[in-house]
Amino acid sequence: MSTTLPAHLPAHEGEHRDPLGAKMGMWLFLLTELILFGGAFLLYAAYRARFAADFHYASTLLNPLIGGVNTLVLLTSSLTMVLSIAALERGLRRPAVLFLGATIGLGLTFLVVKACEWSGKIGHGLFPGSTELVERTAGENIFFGLYYGMTGLHALHVVIGLGLLIWMFALIARRPRVRVTLPAPAGESVRLATAGGRALWSDAVGAEAAAIEVSVVYERHDELLAGNLPRLDNTGLYWHLVDIIWIFLFPLLYLIT
Amino acid sequence: MAGAMGGAVPVDAGFFQTQGKRTGLLAWILSTDHKRIGILYLVSMLAFFAVGVALGLLMRLELIAPGRTIVAAGTYNALFTVHGVIMIFLIVIPGVPAVLGNFFLPIHIGARDVAFPKLNLLSWYCFVGGALLAVASLFTGGGAPDTGWTFYVPYSVRTSTNVTLAVFAAFILGFSSILTGLNFVTTTHRLRAKGMGWFRMPLFVWSLYATAWIQLLATPVLAITLILVMLERMFNLGLFDPGRGGDPLLYQHLFWIYSHPAVYIMILPAMGVVSEIIPTFARKKIFGYKAIAFSSLAIAFLGYLVWGHHMFTSGISDSSRIIFSLLTFLVAVPSGVKVFNWVATLYKGSIRVEPPLLFIFTFIFLFSIGGLTGLMQGSLAIDVHIHDTAFIVGHFHYVMFGGTIFGLLAGLLYWFPKMFGRMYNRKTIQIAWAFLFVGFNVLYFPMLVLGWQGMPRRYYDYLPQFHGLHTLSTVGSWILVAGLVIFVVHLIRATRRGEPAGMNPWGGTTLEWTIPSPPPQVNFVTLPEVTAGPYEHGGDEGRGGRRGPGEHHDRGGPEGARA
Numbered sequence: 001m002s003t004t005l006p007a008h009l010p011a012h013e014g015e016h017r018d019p020l021g022a023k024m025g026m027w028l029f030l031l032t033e034l035i036l037f038g039g040a041f042l043l044y045a046a047y048r049a050r051f052a053a054d055f056h057y058a059s060t061l062l063n064p065l066i067g068g069v070n071t072l073v074l075l076t077s078s079l080t081m082v083l084s085i086a087a088l089e090r091g092l093r094r095p096a097v098l099f100l101g102a103t104i105g106l107g108l109t110f111l112v113v114k115a116c117e118w119s120g121k122i123g124h125g126l127f128p129g130s131t132e133l134v135e136r137t138a139g140e141n142i143f144f145g146l147y148y149g150m151t152g153l154h155a156l157h158v159v160i161g162l163g164l165l166i167w168m169f170a171l172i173a174r175r176p177r178v179r180v181t182l183p184a185p186a187g188e189s190v191r192l193a194t195a196g197g198r199a200l201w202s203d204a205v206g207a208e209a210a211a212i213e214v215s216v217v218y219e220r221h222d223e224l225l226a227g228n229l230p231r232l233d234n235t236g237l238y239w240h241l242v243d244i245i246w247i248f249l250f251p252l253l254y255l256i257t
Numbered sequence: 258m259a260g261a262m263g264g265a266v267p268v269d270a271g272f273f274q275t276q277g278k279r280t281g282l283l284a285w286i287l288s289t290d291h292k293r294i295g296i297l298y299l300v301s302m303l304a305f306f307a308v309g310v311a312l313g314l315l316m317r318l319e320l321i322a323p324g325r326t327i328v329a330a331g332t333y334n335a336l337f338t339v340h341g342v343i344m345i346f347l348i349v350i351p352g353v354p355a356v357l358g359n360f361f362l363p364i365h366i367g368a369r370d371v372a373f374p375k376l377n378l379l380s381w382y383c384f385v386g387g388a389l390l391a392v393a394s395l396f397t398g399g400g401a402p403d404t405g406w407t408f409y410v411p412y413s414v415r416t417s418t419n420v421t422l423a424v425f426a427a428f429i430l431g432f433s434s435i436l437t438g439l440n441f442v443t444t445t446h447r448l449r450a451k452g453m454g455w456f457r458m459p460l461f462v463w464s465l466y467a468t469a470w471i472q473l474l475a476t477p478v479l480a481i482t483l484i485l486v487m488l489e490r491m492f493n494l495g496l497f498d499p500g501r502g503g504d505p506l507l508y509q510h511l512f513w514i515y516s517h518p519a520v521y522i523m524i525l526p527a528m529g530v531v532s533e534i535i536p537t538f539a540r541k542k543i544f545g546y547k548a549i550a551f552s553s554l555a556i557a558f559l560g561y562l563v564w565g566h567h568m569f570t571s572g573i574s575d576s577s578r579i580i581f582s583l584l585t586f587l588v589a590v591p592s593g594v595k596v597f598n599w600v601a602t603l604y605k606g607s608i609r610v611e612p613p614l615l616f617i618f619t620f621i622f623l624f625s626i627g628g629l630t631g632l633m634q635g636s637l638a639i640d641v642h643i644h645d646t647a648f649i650v651g652h653f654h655y656v657m658f659g660g661t662i663f664g665l666l667a668g669l670l671y672w673f674p675k676m677f678g679r680m681y682n683r684k685t686i687q688i689a690w691a692f693l694f695v696g697f698n699v700l701y702f703p704m705l706v707l708g709w710q711g712m713p714r715r716y717y718d719y720l721p722q723f724h725g726l727h728t729l730s731t732v733g734s735w736i737l738v739a740g741l742v743i744f745v746v747h748l749i750r751a752t753r754r755g756e757p758a759g760m761n762p763w764g765g766t767t768l769e770w771t772i773p774s775p776p777p778q779v780n781f782v783t784l785p786e787v788t789a790g791p792y793e794h795g796g797d798e799g800r801g802g803r804r805g806p807g808e809h810h811d812r813g814g815p816e817g818a819r820a
Contacts, residue, residue, distance in 0.1 A: 039481030138502025
């Protein structure tokens with residue numbers, strides 16, 4: 001007797017798949033994110049034009065080394081993100097999962113560095129409304145208002161991005177699994193073989209067995225592709241957005257001295 | 258649902274019939290069917306509209322006589338703030354796209370659903386969540402917000418009232434708006450049926466498409482503005498605090514960069530409804546299809562460049578005031594293109610003034626008053642005189658209520674038989690219309706006069722010489738509400754007791770009239786293939802003279818079918 005396992009995992013019922021449409025939706029969403037930060041950059045532009053000298057001075061109070069390290073961390077995380085997608089495109093699940101894990105680790109590193117930087121600044125009394133800042137010039141007040149507002153909003157996006165990455169990690173790390181129940185061919189033997197005829201396993205079935213349940217954990221490239229690639233692609237796009245925003249924040253805040 | 262009730266003639270329940278594994282309320286609030294989501298929006302919007310109307314009535318009641326009448330000054334401030342927040346963010350912005358757009362966009366382009374059905378449901382949850390927060394801001398925290406719906410700094414940062422919650426509510430509602438826009442743009446690009454070229458789409462789809470782009474491109478600016486207000490209140494950033502170098506005027510710029518395009522989010526879909534209804538009841542192909550389609554895009558584009566006209570008296574430079582004034586007048590061009598094309602469609606048409614068309618005529622009349630008073634404000638010298646007066650209040654109610662809401666009501670009347678499979682009583686709706694039309698003008702026209710005479714907006718008290726017109730306006734609010742009650746109560750009754758409407762009661766030619774009323778859960782069993790434009794009413798456009806009503810029924814959609 002021969003039973004063929006389903007070639008595809010059961011698709012989500014009635015779900016309409018349109019990877020190109022999904023990507024288009026993501027790009028549109030990224031556009032809205034850019035405009036969201038655009039509003040903040042607009043404020044930055046207006047105030048920097050008004051308080052150019054103060055901004056230059058205030059910028060010296062930031063540590064470009066810490067900012068630079070974080071830039072490196074975030075850029076590397078974008079690289080590992082791309083590698084993860086590239087691996088999944090080729091159907092290589094394990095490297096995809098590893099690179100995704102690396103991306104998550106780098107994202108967390110960014111947040112930790114950011115938190116240390118912030119707490120250092122707050123320790124020196126440089127935070128909005130502090131007695132230290134109130135005595136300084138208007139431009140410095142505005143600069144630190146923008147610094148906390150913009151990097152804070154960016155950090156929030158890193159957190160959201162990490163949430164997406166962890167969700168994707170859970171989706172990809174889980175292997176597809178199929179369970180089939182066969183009527184027991186009493187007294188005969190059961191053989192499990194690939195479609196090509198290569199024997200994987202065989203055993204005799206005792207007379208008392210009523211049914212045999214076979215649970216197969218298997219990896220199929222096209223399944224991984226169909227289900228998770230568009231999602232991972234979109235997660236990657238979002239992660240690159242987080243990266244790109246930082247690429248603009250870093251020079252505007254740290255390197256204008 | 259619809260078929261099972263009352264002693265009325267049953268109609269097939271269509272998508273109202275629950276087919277999934279869930280039943281009852283869950284089958285609705287967890288449904289990703291665009292038609293059910295449209296109905297969800299309709300029902301929830303109706304509830305919040307009632308709250309907004311009640312607040313408006315209270316304001317008018319306070320203004321019935323000089324001095325304190327029923328509420329104190331602070332309460333009055335809260336009333337106009339929450340009235341504004343509810344009406345703008347919950348009703349006129351999402352109104353037409355979320356209800357009629359959700360229901361008919363996929364059907365109009367021959368699709369089974371929107372591109373992202375789950376995201377669509379999430380939009381509704383954001384809408385309801387934001388709406389509940391907005392209403393909750395009335396009763397919690399330091400008291401109802403009293404800043405006006407514009408949340409101008411520095412007052413919105415300093416007031417002890419519940420501004421943070423109200424601002425957060427508006428932020429969530431903006432998120433809902435963005436997700437809907439994203440969904441509609443993708444749907445229009447990806448899911449058009451075979452043969453449904455861009456210039457075969459109904460004009461309603463064009464207007465939704467233009468609107469969706471504004472939602473995508475403008476709402477994020479509001480989002481960052483609202484985030485900054487929240488950060489100011491919670492963490493004292495000082496970005497808008499003049500005491501620490503901040504500039505409150507930058508808030509106004511950011512706010513209106515969103516909020517002026519938002520005006521076109523409100524009006525464009527209503528204009529799309531007009532473009533659907535007029536050809537059907539004139540039995541003619543629309544005049545100037547491409548001109549109407551592109552004027553939607555032109556309005557969407559120009560809408561970005563005119564925000565400064567909200568700030569003519571705020572101290573911005575003369576040169577920018579002149580430029581913004583000029584650009585403001587330019588918006589009148591594409592708007593005029595639309596109105597002339599509608600009128601040209603009616604010209605020599607075989608016109609039947611059914612209730613939807615009656616409301617469209619009202620739309621054009623009221624919107625023209627709103628538009629012309631808008632031009633007055635666009636000119637710098639006059640605006641200095643009428644800025645922040647009741648004239649402005651009158652103007653934007655003519656545009657928003659007379660325009661958008663009447664467009665929404667017309668659309669509801671037009672598509673009601675399709676959505677619920679039943680027809681309302683035309684006489685009752687005409688009576689409701691009379692109340693609405695008279696009440697509307699008695700309510701808002703005195704505001705134009707009062708403002709011209711110098712009555713400021715947002716004041717709970719006034720000088721004795723304004724008494725007469727204020728009382729007249731308050732009486733108008735009662736007539737208007739009577740009309741709304743008749744309208745809504747009758748339509749709710751008609752969902753159960755109306756006569757079966759059949760597949761195509763108006764003789765419409767777009768795709769929704771080729772499927773049963775109400776539509777089945779799967780819009781199209783086999784996806785349609787489109788071979789002609791959306792408004793092909795036969796070859797004898799306008800020359801055949803009037804036809805009897807029976808003949809109209811026989812000349813159905815492209816397939817000529819009738820239930």
